[in-house]
Amino acid sequence: MGPDDKTRLKLYQLMVELRDFEQRAYDVFMENLIKGTSHLALGQEAIAAGFAVAMRKDDYTFCTYRGHGHTLARGASMAAAMGELLGRSNGMLHGKGGSMHLTDVTRGAMGSYAIVGAHMPIAAGAAWSAQVRKSGQVAVCFFGDGTTNIGAFHETLNLAVVWKLPVVFVCENNRYMEYTPIESVTAVEHPAADRAAAYGLEAILVDGNDADVMYETASRTIARARSGEGPSLVEALTYRHGGHSRGDPASYRPKEEVREWMSRDPIKQYRERLASGGIDEAMLRKIDDDARQKVDLATEEARNAPPARIEDIESQVWSDGGSAWRN
Amino acid sequence: MAELTFREAVAAGIAQEMERDPTVYFIGEDVAAAGGVFKATVGLLDKFGAERVRDTPISEQAIVGAAMGAAMTGLRPIVEIMFSDFLATCWDMIANQVAKTRYMTDGQVSLPLVIRTANGGGSRFGAQHSQSLENWAMAVPGLKVVAPSTPADAKGLLAAAIRDPDPVLFFEQKSLYGIKGEVPDGEHVEKLGTARVLREGKHCTIVALAAMVPRALAAAGELDSLGIDATVVDVRSLVPLDTRTILREVRKTGRLFTVEENPRLCGWGAEIVSIAAEECFDDLDGPMVRITTPHVPLPAAQPMEDEAMPTVARIVDTVKRAMR
Ligand SMILES: Cc1ncc(C[n+]2csc(CCOP(=O)(O)OP(=O)(O)O)c2C)c(N)n1
Ligand SMILES: [Mg+2]
Numbered sequence: 001m002g003p004d005d006k007t008r009l010k011l012y013q014l015m016v017e018l019r020d021f022e023q024r025a026y027d028v029f030m031e032n033l034i035k036g037t038s039h040l041a042l043g044q045e046a047i048a049a050g051f052a053v054a055m056r057k058d059d060y061t062f063c064t065y066r067g068h069g070h071t072l073a074r075g076a077s078m079a080a081a082m083g084e085l086l087g088r089s090n091g092m093l094h095g096k097g098g099s100m101h102l103t104d105v106t107r108g109a110m111g112s113y114a115i116v117g118a119h120m121p122i123a124a125g126a127a128w129s130a131q132v133r134k135s136g137q138v139a140v141c142f143f144g145d146g147t148t149n150i151g152a153f154h155e156t157l158n159l160a161v162v163w164k165l166p167v168v169f170v171c172e173n174n175r176y177m178e179y180t181p182i183e184s185v186t187a188v189e190h191p192a193a194d195r196a197a198a199y200g201l202e203a204i205l206v207d208g209n210d211a212d213v214m215y216e217t218a219s220r221t222i223a224r225a226r227s228g229e230g231p232s233l234v235e236a237l238t239y240r241h242g243g244h245s246r247g248d249p250a251s252y253r254p255k256e257e258v259r260e261w262m263s264r265d266p267i268k269q270y271r272e273r274l275a276s277g278g279i280d281e282a283m284l285r286k287i288d289d290d291a292r293q294k295v296d297l298a299t300e301e302a303r304n305a306p307p308a309r310i311e312d313i314e315s316q317v318w319s320d321g322g323s324a325w326r327n
Numbered sequence: 328m329a330e331l332t333f334r335e336a337v338a339a340g341i342a343q344e345m346e347r348d349p350t351v352y353f354i355g356e357d358v359a360a361a362g363g364v365f366k367a368t369v370g371l372l373d374k375f376g377a378e379r380v381r382d383t384p385i386s387e388q389a390i391v392g393a394a395m396g397a398a399m400t401g402l403r404p405i406v407e408i409m410f411s412d413f414l415a416t417c418w419d420m421i422a423n424q425v426a427k428t429r430y431m432t433d434g435q436v437s438l439p440l441v442i443r444t445a446n447g448g449g450s451r452f453g454a455q456h457s458q459s460l461e462n463w464a465m466a467v468p469g470l471k472v473v474a475p476s477t478p479a480d481a482k483g484l485l486a487a488a489i490r491d492p493d494p495v496l497f498f499e500q501k502s503l504y505g506i507k508g509e510v511p512d513g514e515h516v517e518k519l520g521t522a523r524v525l526r527e528g529k530h531c532t533i534v535a536l537a538a539m540v541p542r543a544l545a546a547a548g549e550l551d552s553l554g555i556d557a558t559v560v561d562v563r564s565l566v567p568l569d570t571r572t573i574l575r576e577v578r579k580t581g582r583l584f585t586v587e588e589n590p591r592l593c594g595w596g597a598e599i600v601s602i603a604a605e606e607c608f609d610d611l612d613g614p615m616v617r618i619t620t621p622h623v624p625l626p627a628a629q630p631m632e633d634e635a636m637p638t639v640a641r642i643v644d645t646v647k648r649a650m651r
Binding site: 060062093094096097101103104105110111113115118119120121122123124125126127128129130132133139151152155156158159162312315316317318319320321323324325326327 | 352378379383384386388389390391392393394395396397398399400401402404419420423424428429430431432433434435436437439468469492493520566567568569570571602
């Protein structure tokens with residue numbers, strides 16, 4: 001069983017694109033062209049791809065500072081994303097947000113939020129609006145294991161259940177908050193799944209490195225939300241290949257653990273599954289090549305774009321486009 | 328004109344806008360069935376139904392966050408935070424999320440939402456239910472900040488806040504809820520960012536906000552009998568700030584006094600004094616003086632609380648001594 005070939009190819013293509021984009025972002029970082037910080041989701045691509053492919057065009061995505069993949073997965077422009085990382089005028093936010101805040105509302109990518117847990121109630125609010133507008137839209141909210149210990153997580157789950165909101169909460173359990181292993185600071189073994197019962201929700205614990213599993217989990221929970229049955233809380237087990245953010249060598253992680261998870265790379269696994277399922281190697285190679293080319297072009301465009309414009313500093317505080325606080 | 332209490336005027340303002348615009352929703356703790364702990368939202372549930380007027384759990388972050396998510400996707404939510412002191416529990420939502428998201432996304436989202444809250448002292452509640460926090464809000468780029476002093480303004484400025492396309496923090500001074508005043512019949516909408524001159528005098532200009540406005544007016548009455556003729560300006564809106572009106576009235580009299588309920592440091596009066604110092608220094612005939620609550624958490628006992636907040640007597644005394 002599982003998804004049909006067309007869906008599987010789409011899942012594979014998305015994962016490869018997200019992987020290549022972030023690997024390139026890392027390289028560009030190492031050239032010191034990207035200032036500030038950036039948080040890569042290398043190794044976590046199956047979650048972003050699984051949900052994005054299962055979502056309806058007008059559904060809402062809310063994600064964290066580790067949100068390049070989730071934003072691109074909704075179809076946002078790679079050049080605009082790379083431009084934002086580089087602080088260029090072609091950036092998605094014209095330089096005002098940076099790596100941690102990628103947003104493309106036209107694609108339903110409703111923002112990347114950098115205060116842990118803050119976007120959870122905001123996602124619930126978008127779901128509330130969809131509910132009362134009877135639009136049939138669903139909000140999907142991604143966050144980390146560490147986020148399950150902040151108040152907003154609990155406030156939001158309670159409210160979402162009480163109001164039966166069309167929202168899916170997806171905990172990407174990559175086993176670490178920043179540098180601290182999640183189990184050393186959490187009362188339960190599975191930070192999200194073990195808390196589901198407290199809100200009357202089903203415990204959903206899935207392999208976040210398996211794109212088919214993620215696609216099916218997404219389809220099921222989104223359908224539940226869309227049909228008015230209320231929210232779901234998904235815990236997807238995964239691992240980040242690199243450190244928490246730029247410059248973190250992640251030396252706090254046991255070598256054996258890293259080796260084991262690297263062998264469960266979601267993309268490598270999925271490619272093998274597709275190949276053994278009869279998908280032509282040439283077709284997969286074309287997807288690989290196209291993705292690389294797409295990232296090349298986007299990077300070129302961003303590198304060549306002029307820097308973010310000084311003239312924009314005082315614009316768009318208010319809806320009139322300006323920032324006036326007095327007359 | 329009908330005579331309404333301040334709390335009735337708040338409910339009337341919400342009702343007027345909910346009738347006019349089906350995208351206006353109202354949520355908060357105990358606001359629907361109970362009509363609010365200050366009874367400022369009585370009748371709204373009956374009029375608009377349980378979908379549009381909704382009780383929430385005690386989850387301030389979820390309340391403000393949900394309003395934000397709804398505002399970015401087509402609703403115009405109004406939320407009530409029961410006491411302004413509780414804003415501290417959802418200050419991330421307000422200061423980091425609501426205030427910054429439009430700017431950070433370079434205008435991709437608009438956030439037409441109103442956060443109403445009961446603010447300030449005078450109720451013997453102690454320091455965790457009595458703060459006057461409008462200056463916290465004023466310090467955050469991206470928030471509009473409004474504080475009415477009369478029932479008419481409670482309705483008209485609240486209506487304007489609800490229609491405003493940007494986030495507004497609306498401070499209702501809780502000792503004002505019971506006061507009565509004339510409120511225009513029919514649709515009543517004020518304009519944000521406009522101060523109002525309530526009394527014109529020749530000798531000095533007293534600038535006040537919310538519950539300090541009636542005290543400034545009473546002080547002006549007493550000063551009159553001492554031969555000091557004071558102008559009184561109701562600021563009404565801290566952001567946007569009507570510096571044009573305020574500075575004009577300062578220039579006319581050459582003296583400025585601010586009456587602030589907030590504790591001393593970084594109160595809104597400091598901003599107005601600094602603007603006046605930069606922009607109408609040559610028109611000043613003497614030092615500008617701030618009359619504030621001392622820099623302490625507000626005490627509970629009646630004589631202590633009454634003495635801590637700017638009283639009519641302290642305003643009169645301060646102005647009198649400064650004008651000597
Ligand atoms: C409220 C808050 N506290 C602390 C931080 C600093 N911080 C940024 S990311 C992070 C770890 C979050 O861990 P998790 O939720 O597991 O997400 P992951 O980074 O693993 O994707 C921390 C502590 C923050 N941004 N916000
Ligand atoms: Mg984590």
